[in-house]
Amino acid sequence: MKLEFHIEHAGPDAVLIRFGDQINTDLVPIIRAATKRLQKEFQEEIRGLVPSYTTLMLCYDPRKNDFPSIQDKIQQHLANLNISPTEMGNLVEIPVWYDPEVGPDLQHVAEFHQISIDDVIHRHSETIYQIFAIGFAPGFAYMGNVSDQLATPRLTTPRPHVAAGSVAIADQQTAVYPISTPGGWNILGRTTMKMFDRHSPKLCPVRPGDRVKFVSVSKAEFLLAGGQIE
Amino acid sequence: MKQPGLKVLKPGILTLVQDLGRFAYQHIGLSPGGAADEHAFLWANRLLDNRPNSPALEICFGGLQIEVLANTNIAITGAEMNATINDHPIENWQTHTLKVGDKLSFAHATSGIRSYLAIQDGFELQPSFGSVSTVMREKIGGIDGYGNPLKADDFLPCSQHKPKLTTHVPPLFIPDYQRPLILSVIANEQTDQFDAAELEKLYHWTYRISTQSDRMGIRLEGEPIIPNVHGIISEGIAYGTIQLPPDGQPIILLKDRQTMGGYPKLGTLFVLDAFLLAQQQAHTELRFTQISLQEAQDKLRYFYRFFGV
Numbered sequence: 001m002k003l004e005f006h007i008e009h010a011g012p013d014a015v016l017i018r019f020g021d022q023i024n025t026d027l028v029p030i031i032r033a034a035t036k037r038l039q040k041e042f043q044e045e046i047r048g049l050v051p052s053y054t055t056l057m058l059c060y061d062p063r064k065n066d067f068p069s070i071q072d073k074i075q076q077h078l079a080n081l082n083i084s085p086t087e088m089g090n091l092v093e094i095p096v097w098y099d100p101e102v103g104p105d106l107q108h109v110a111e112f113h114q115i116s117i118d119d120v121i122h123r124h125s126e127t128i129y130q131i132f133a134i135g136f137a138p139g140f141a142y143m144g145n146v147s148d149q150l151a152t153p154r155l156t157t158p159r160p161h162v163a164a165g166s167v168a169i170a171d172q173q174t175a176v177y178p179i180s181t182p183g184g185w186n187i188l189g190r191t192t193m194k195m196f197d198r199h200s201p202k203l204c205p206v207r208p209g210d211r212v213k214f215v216s217v218s219k220a221e222f223l224l225a226g227g228q229i230e
Numbered sequence: 231m232k233q234p235g236l237k238v239l240k241p242g243i244l245t246l247v248q249d250l251g252r253f254a255y256q257h258i259g260l261s262p263g264g265a266a267d268e269h270a271f272l273w274a275n276r277l278l279d280n281r282p283n284s285p286a287l288e289i290c291f292g293g294l295q296i297e298v299l300a301n302t303n304i305a306i307t308g309a310e311m312n313a314t315i316n317d318h319p320i321e322n323w324q325t326h327t328l329k330v331g332d333k334l335s336f337a338h339a340t341s342g343i344r345s346y347l348a349i350q351d352g353f354e355l356q357p358s359f360g361s362v363s364t365v366m367r368e369k370i371g372g373i374d375g376y377g378n379p380l381k382a383d384d385f386l387p388c389s390q391h392k393p394k395l396t397t398h399v400p401p402l403f404i405p406d407y408q409r410p411l412i413l414s415v416i417a418n419e420q421t422d423q424f425d426a427a428e429l430e431k432l433y434h435w436t437y438r439i440s441t442q443s444d445r446m447g448i449r450l451e452g453e454p455i456i457p458n459v460h461g462i463i464s465e466g467i468a469y470g471t472i473q474l475p476p477d478g479q480p481i482i483l484l485k486d487r488q489t490m491g492g493y494p495k496l497g498t499l500f501v502l503d504a505f506l507l508a509q510q511q512a513h514t515e516l517r518f519t520q521i522s523l524q525e526a527q528d529k530l531r532y533f534y535r536f537f538g539v
Contacts, residue, residue, distance in 0.1 A: 008419040011498030012526040014468035023463055035257070047253040048262070050466030050489050057466025059253060062527045063534055133464065135490030138259040138368055142464070179369070196258070198358075198370075204258045 003030065003081050007071050010057060013047075015070060017056045017078075023144065024054075028130050029083050031056055032209030041077040051208045052133040053142070089131070089209035094176065096125070096167050096214045097222035098189035102229060105186035109152045109169070123150040124167075124188055125214045129174060131206055139178035139196025139204045143212055146172045158184030163230060165190045167214065174214075192225040234300030234330075235387040236349070241380040242293030242336060247353065247372050250283045250539070252361035256466070256489045263363035263371060264485045266445055266508035267344055269405070270308030272537040274348035277305035277325050277397045282539045284352030285362045287380070289336055289345040294380075298332035303350045303394040309342030309407065309509060324398030342407035342509040350394070354387040365486055367446070407509045414500040414521035415472065423457050423494040424474075431455045432472075432496060432518050437480065441512040445486040447473075448507055450516075454478025457494040464492040470499035484508055500526050502533060 006018045017034065020027050035051045038058060045064055050057040060070050098121040100106050110117045129143035136142075146169050154170045159182060162168070166177045168185035177183060178195035191214075196204055206212065217225075238245075248271065251264025265271035265288055275284050287294070292311045305325045306313055313320050313336045320326050322345075328334065336345060355362045356375060364372035364379065372378050373386065380386075415432070437452035456478045466489060467473070473481045473493040482499050483491070485508075499507065500521050507516070 009416070009498075009523055010466070010468040011416055011470055012501060012523060012530050014466070016465060021463075048256040050256045052465045052490055053463045055463075055465040057468065059256070059468065061534075062530045066527050067523055133490060134257065135259045135464065135466075136488055138255075138370070140259055203255075208257070 003078060005078065007074055009067050012062050014057055014059045015067070015074070017058065017074060018054060019056070020054045022054065023132070025130050025145070027054060028132060028209050029088060030081075032089060032207075033081055033083050034078055035208070037081055038074065038077055042073075050135070052135065089207065089211055091128070091211045091213065092206050093213050093215050094167070094191050094193050095217040095221065095225065096189040096191050097217055097219055097227060098124070099219065102163070102166070102190035103188040105155070105168075106188055109150070109186050109188065112152050113149060120150065120188065121216055123147060124169070124174070125216050129212045131208050131210045131212060133208055134204065134206075137178055137181060141175055141195060141204075141206055141212075143174045144172050146174050152186050154184040155186065158182050162187065163190065165192065165227075167191055190222070190227065192222060192227045232299070233387050234302070234390045235385050236334075237297040237299055238294070238380050238382055238384040238386070239297050239333075240293060240295040241382060241384070242289060242291070242295070244290040245294050245380040246288045246290070246364040246366075247285055247355060247362050247380070248288045248364060249285050249362050251363050251485060252359050252371070255359050259489050260359060260370065261365045261368060261486050261488060262469070263361065263365040265346070265363075266485055267308055267346070267505045269502065269505045270344070270346045270509075271348075272539065273323070273399050273403070274305040274307040274346040275352075276537060277307070277399065278303060278348055278350045278394070280348060280350065280352055282537050284348060285355050286346050286348035286352070287386075289347060291343055292336045292338040292345070294336045294347075296334040298328045298334060299330055300388055300390050301329045302388055302391045303327050304334075305348045305397075306345060307348075307399065308345040309339040311336040311339050311345045313337070313345075321398070323404050325394060325396050327393040343511055344509060349388045350391045351389050354389070367486065405506060405509075407506070411506065411510065411514065411516035413503040413507060413516055413518055414526070415497040415518050416500060416521055416523050416526050417497045418495055420495075423459055423462070424455070424496055425458065428455050428457070429496060432480070433520065436515050436517055439510055439512050439514045439516070440479070443512060445484060447484055447487060448482045450480045450482070452479070455480065455496070459494055461492045462494055464490045467491040467495075468498060470501060470504045471495050472497050472499060482507065501530055
């Protein structure tokens, strides 16, 4: 397969490598492989890589490369990029206690689709989601695709405070809030998994390209794992 | 002997530990952070022959008061805050010698909004994720590693040094933060997100800095520029990116920016002009002009070579 991409500048010290113009799970292993390859080839020569849904941003030092030379090097490094099956990423299970006590929008999502709360839980936890990108906040992983039978628009007014660990959906996307922040996604439950842990060598349990399965757990299991109800 | 250092008597409105930022963690969502005005920050370290990335203080709006518990040398640059040592006025943009028992005070900013206080060999602080830069929103970096601004009684350890011959920034290199602002923009390649007539507005009208501006970004107010699309698929955003939310009021992303964004973009503010922008108060008026990517890269290369970054 011929890898197709376009390189555009994002100012004097960054480029965006564009692999497509629509959200597509087929791009996930490609961008994951490209990220790995460029990290390996460039090493200290560049200052950061930000993979996302359809793009990979590469930050560079304009003293070491100008725009034409960074373009040439990227073209070179990405020629013959093999997308191997390992680029599918790890499958990570995230335990979730789905309950109105910690999932204040379960009822709203159920009403939106005219289904029961149990159906909402079932539909959210039966799908294996792809991680497209990590951004917005440390460890905030954008996952998709939430099925049309569950997708629900953002709240009209965002909440001033969403508890850390909240598992939520917005349209076709789902995510876990790593820290307590304001937010407008529909909250379905809460997990004890730390999406950003500064004391863990891995920092984040997941990477773009990994896959996630949410697993419904009981209140007792949630509390036993150190879950907090505030 | 007791560890030498500076003790905070009053933190002022907002004083943050900064260096040039953390870059290697953007892929997991950590903001790069770093000194809002690298020009003033780099001069402060250069005056002391420090490594360019040495931790320094970024004093926003003023009010910082320090008890000196070390014999050493400092440099102050950036906004004019009528600093004093033991109530004697001292000059901005140069080095000064401190001795144990001195009291160093900053009044309120009269030109520019951020002053930098560098100390010989830098403050000795533990980096978080490779940098001491304080990103308050993420609770990362700073004096304690948890993104806190300075507070009373905080202690900033440093090493001791003999008095140093005074060095100062040549007047030619000292910016006038009050001069009318015409900032250079590198236009985007993706122009289909805007009609040409809308794009033109950025270069035709005068914009004002909104009060809702901070280290994350500067919001502008003025003639709205309406993009053809309400949002784009979220992608990495670089320093100086000019975003257009649906209300058409531009947002210029600075050091504490989030790593990804989903608003249409019409270009990138030239890095050196973004440093100047970070020194401006709310309500300041500004205009835009264009710069080519090549010219921007040439100027930036010269700037970083000069400071040996």
